[in-house]
Amino acid sequence: MMKRDKIFFTLIGLGMFTTIIFFYRNYESREESFYQIVDEVRSESYHGTVINKFYDKFNHGRYKIIIFFDGNNFELELLHEKKELYDFIKVGDTLIKEKNQLELQIKRKNLDTIVKFKFDNVRGYEKYNHTLINYRGN
Numbered sequence: 001m002m003k004r005d006k007i008f009f010t011l012i013g014l015g016m017f018t019t020i021i022f023f024y025r026n027y028e029s030r031e032e033s034f035y036q037i038v039d040e041v042r043s044e045s046y047h048g049t050v051i052n053k054f055y056d057k058f059n060h061g062r063y064k065i066i067i068f069f070d071g072n073n074f075e076l077e078l079l080h081e082k083k084e085l086y087d088f089i090k091v092g093d094t095l096i097k098e099k100n101q102l103e104l105q106i107k108r109k110n111l112d113t114i115v116k117f118k119f120d121n122v123r124g125y126e127k128y129n130h131t132l133i134n135y136r137g138n
Contacts, residue, residue: 030123031127031128033122034122034128035128038102038132041080043099045099046074046096047069047096048094048095049068049092049094050066050091050093050095052065053065053066053090063083064076065077065078080119080121081117081119081120082118085115088115093107094106094108103116119132
């Protein structure tokens, strides 16, 4: 009976240790993933007119924006932002995103505005978004 209890508690201890390590590593990788997404967005550059918007139910239910950019149609997914930005953008708007910037300029007939990306649709946003002011990227 004593040997079985020792094995049982050893297995429970190993399980707890493994769980703690898993969550710690997941926590560390969450910060790394957040900044990787920020760096990817920072590296993007486009300047074009919105020609279509749609909900792609066949591709994980993503909201997509098609812009005419550099002589071609370009599919834009603002996955890092909440849906409110998608809803705000209208067909006919001109979108300008400069490389090394974390903002989007939106121009339409009676509007010229700049939206700073919040990354509020990215896991860890609450913890890391305040650091974007001083973040310089990789």
